[in-house]
Amino acid sequence: MTSLPVPKIGPYPVSAIGLGCMNLSHAYGISPSEADGIRLLNHALDAGVTFFDTAALYGMGANERLVGKAIMHRKAEFTLASKCVLDVYDGKRGLNGRPDAILKTLDQALVRLGTDHIDLYYLHRLDRNVPIEESVGALARAREAGKIGAIGVSEMSAPTIRRAHAEHPLAAVQSEYSPWVRNVEVAVLDTCRELGIGFVAFSPVARGFLAGAVSSLDFVEGDIRTAMPRFQEPSFTQNLALFERFKTVAETAGVTPAQLSLAWVLSRGDHIVPIPGTRSITHLDEDLAAASMDVSVEAFAAVDEIFAPGAVAGPRYSPAMQAQIDTELLPEEVAG
Template identity: 70%
Template sequence: MNLNHAYGIPPSAEEGGRLLNRALDLGVTLLDTAALYGAGQNEKLIRASVIHRRREFTLASKCVLDMYDGKRGLNGSPAAIAATLDAALQRLGTDHIDLYYLHRLDRNVPIEESVGALARAHEAGKIGAIGLSEMGAATIRRAHAVHPVAAVQSEYSPVVRNPEIAVLDTCRALGIGFVAFSPVARGLLCDAVHDDIYEAEHDIRRAMPRFNGENLRHNLKAVAAFNALAARIGATPAQLALAWVLSRGDNVVPIPGTRSITHLEEDLGAIALDPGAEVLAEVETIFAPGSIKGPRYSAAMQAQIDTETFADEELA
């Protein structure tokens, strides 16, 4: 996502292509994109830069969130899903996507109908496995009853713990992989956020209350303690955050995004990091309930989230 969408001015296609190829060279085997990212430009970037190395990686993309008549929209109808998928295949330059997610829950369409559309795409050979993104335990079970769900993707990091309410247990019970997006908390846990002045209007953190004003100033106190802990064990903050996510279970896979080859290489260093139980417990103490102030989404974005919330969680 970072290469075309959401965090300010994106890198050039050439820079993005170099990063993707470097990721494959280093052994990365999962590339995650979506129709929404850059209004299809991210899928086109994958085609232009790495689709010739197709056998080296699992390709994941998403539907339901897409651009409709030039505007971002949410449509989980079977017709919209089929149209988004066909357009994605064309943009990606392939006839098969390995893992295809419903990006968000469209509350106007029964989940059974949306999953049914993906099941038919699977039968037609257009997609392999079926995934869900930011959906709660009850929805996951309903979807899984229609067709086996292979992966559930939600935001998860030491800062954002919502999947621990019910989703992680549901995934374990049903044999579903869990994919953690924003595992470094949208830059908070890689020493990349120091104030609330972002580089462009298109940085989505402008609309996220915990990244602005007094909320951010409060949150950076916990982040400073986390950074100090990482330094104490000879790791970067990003590596400690990723090691924490990797410790949550064999079925948990983090997908850190970056626009920097240096940061990519740093992130991959987390694989060899074993902080130990005491350090992991310290991470959880630093980010104990109440340590982070401000909702994680704006009201409009939260309305599209089905993942469970904590009883005392601030919501926009």
């Protein structure tokens, strides 16, 4: 077992690096076999991971079922997080933040996970057609009923976070954060620090890009990166040049690129917990080692220089995907 530092997300002590379970069932093309997914999830527990993140959307419920089958018999060993609002409605992905839809998704999630309680439950995205207070209120009632232990929100702006937190105290805010996605630095990180809310960083190695896992655009069918401008030409070639510089910094620091990215995220605040995802036990062990690595301030400064404002080519989402994101835009995105 790896000895990982133990920060807190709300009332829950968790490992300094958690596990995002999404890509075991969703988003990056062909999913691994159920047996391989079960093996990886249990290895993560054995290696010291005590924070696992899933969602109703992932694999149209398949990811929650996998987590339920793989590790819920070991529930006393970890904190479980899942999400609602962004789900499948009438066979299609959609947003529904109405209280009745939230509670229906939650009840279905409990069945899929094989439990009567989810520790941390997020509003996965902001439904702009429903006041955030109504959506949070539904989760507050679910908490009173004992179905969930704490409330979180995902990919929301500082003003929305403040409104949500006023309705019911939030334990966590989850958003994308890595050296090449810095939107939460506009206001969200400071807001979380001020309000005592934990921050959970998804895609902390930039959807594999800062791990060196994406060297060409030969994605398999169904990989969501094909719709992301940073993984399309001409932006992709420009961004590969940034990665080569990043890789050199990692080599000089004596760490892998993925470890440098994770160590950088961890260095940004003691209220931040990254949740990288992987299908590889070897890569999982590599990721977890980043929590105990001593990376120099100079190396982090070099990372910041590489990914200075405006350096990354292309927006992080297509217009259709960005429409579901409430997190603040960076100045260069607004200007663009």
